[in-house]
Amino acid sequence: AVASGPAEWDGTGTTSDGHRVKVLGNVGSPADARAAADAGAEGVGLFRTEFCYLDAADEPSVAEQRAAYAAVLAPFAGKPVIVRTLDAGADKPLAFLSPEAEPNPALGVRGLRVAFDRPEVLDRQLEAIAGAAQDSGAEVSVMAPMVATAAEAAWFAERVRAAGIERAGVMIEIPAAALSAREVLDAVDFVSVGTNDLAQYTFAADRQLGAVAKLNDPWQPALLRLIKLIGDAARATGKPAGICGEAAADPLLARVLTGLGVTSLSMNAPAVRAVGASLAEVTLAQCEALAEAVLATADSAEARRTARDAGA
Ligand code: PEP
Ligand code: MG
Numbered sequence: 001a002v003a004s005g006p007a008e009w010d011g012t013g014t015t016s017d018g019h020r021v022k023v024l025g026n027v028g029s030p031a032d033a034r035a036a037a038d039a040g041a042e043g044v045g046l047f048r049t050e051f052c053y054l055d056a057a058d059e060p061s062v063a064e065q066r067a068a069y070a071a072v073l074a075p076f077a078g079k080p081v082i083v084r085t086l087d088a089g090a091d092k093p094l095a096f097l098s099p100e101a102e103p104n105p106a107l108g109v110r111g112l113r114v115a116f117d118r119p120e121v122l123d124r125q126l127e128a129i130a131g132a133a134q135d136s137g138a139e140v141s142v143m144a145p146m147v148a149t150a151a152e153a154a155w156f157a158e159r160v161r162a163a164g165i166e167r168a169g170v171m172i173e174i175p176a177a178a179l180s181a182r183e184v185l186d187a188v189d190f191v192s193v194g195t196n197d198l199a200q201y202t203f204a205a206d207r208q209l210g211a212v213a214k215l216n217d218p219w220q221p222a223l224l225r226l227i228k229l230i231g232d233a234a235r236a237t238g239k240p241a242g243i244c245g246e247a248a249a250d251p252l253l254a255r256v257l258t259g260l261g262v263t264s265l266s267m268n269a270p271a272v273r274a275v276g277a278s279l280a281e282v283t284l285a286q287c288e289a290l291a292e293a294v295l296a297t298a299d300s301a302e303a304r305r306t307a308r309d310a311g312a
Helices: 028-039 060-074 113-115 119-136 150-162 173-177 179-187 195-203 210-215 221-237 249-257 269-280 284-295 300-309
Strands: 021-027 046-048 080-085 137-146 168-172 190-193 242-244 262-265
Touching: 021 028, 021 080, 021 269, 021 284, 028 046, 028 060, 028 269, 046 060, 046 262, 060 080, 060 119, 113 119, 119 137, 119 150, 137 150, 137 190, 150 168, 150 179, 168 173, 168 179, 168 300, 173 179, 173 195, 173 221, 179 190, 190 221, 195 210, 195 221, 221 242, 221 269, 221 284, 221 300, 249 262, 249 269, 249 284, 249 300
Parallel strands: 021 046, 021 262, 046 080, 080 137, 137 168, 168 190, 190 242, 242 262
Antiparallel strands: none
16 A cells, blocks of 8 residues: 555665665755755755745845855755756746736746846856855756746756756746657756646646646646656656656655656655655556556546556
8 A cells, every 4th residue: 555554665766676766855945955854855856946035125146045055955965956946937926036917927927937038147046056066065956947948948058057067957847848858858967847837737727726726636647648758758868857746745646657757756855755665665567557557547536546456
């Protein structure tokens, strides 16, 4: 059974036959980072840097940013950490960065799009992240939110490398990027799937609106089919593809995602142990069979039932 009884996990994300899937933490503050490290996360798959500045009136200086990021990275010295550049938008505003009111905030100038008009803000953040990486000793990679095309991914990767940061990636949370997963991966070192936004945009269902919440179910076969495209592209290119949306925190769905070719799962601290334990109970072949069965279902209820009935 999944996540029942005391979770057995040795702290290294692997299936029972030794296929490696890193189990990572989602963090936004030093307290989150400590909680993730204490929970046994092998690193950080998503550091939401905008959470440091939700109350900031002005753009923090490079020195201030460097200190704030280093405090979050500190518990992960010697471990991999993916720092996401500012994901500001009309729904998650930063006073110094967000555009004026937009009719459709989720479809507006948010995430990386903000940086196209003001690249100097991105460059200052990258300088601070590079400094924080040195200060903390964490193995830092950087990724951008809300990337729609391979050209945007290439533009971002060039700026990351110019800042002296070795590894550049992007989030895949827009269906166009999922459909271009191969081209996007060719432009960067890794991708990470934001299933919260990818579901929102796939189902045209506002993730903040309770009335349409049922559509934004990570077990929806249509969403999983998009993730399969990304897993296939990761296998073809030999580059990592993680999941950092809420989907990664479901121990049973974690097996399905592993079967789809995902190489890491990043989640809030409380889920780390149960997900690690769930993967340790099954082989990669079982995960792949499970993924195939779930992809063939008609809706999220049938997908869940199919996975539960598969047992293990
Ligand atoms: C996501 O969209 O799934 C994601 C991880 O990013 P955020 O929740 O911060 O938008
Ligand atoms: Mg997102």
